Amino acid sequence: MTLGKALARSxxxxxxxxxxxxxxxxxxxxxxxxxxxxxxxxxxxxxxGQLQRNGEPILNEARR
Numbered sequence: 001m002t003l004g005k006a007l008a009r010s011x012x013x014x015x016x017x018x019x020x021x022x023x024x025x026x027x028x029x030x031x032x033x034x035x036x037x038x039x040x041x042x043x044x045x046x047x048x049g050q051l052q053r054n055g056e057p058i059l060n061e062a063r064r
Contacts, residue, residue, distance in 0.1 A: 022058055022059060022062040023058075023062070024058045024061075025055060025058050025059070028051065028054045028055050028058060029051075029055075031050075031054070032047060032050070032051045035047045035050070
């Protein structure tokens with residue numbers, strides 16, 4: 001099992017959630033969770049890459 005798949009399985013088992021209280025991150029995390037449920041059809045690196053691409057701007061805006 002690749003590291004990406006192991007990370008994605010761990011995230012799926014635990015759900016991608018946490019103390020992220022930044023406005024707008026709920027939608028991004030929900031989308032990531034949905035994609036993780038279909039892990040057989042989606043590349044884990046693509047899921048994590050999309051989470052980073054979508055989440056970074058939200059988090060950067062919140063830091064301002």
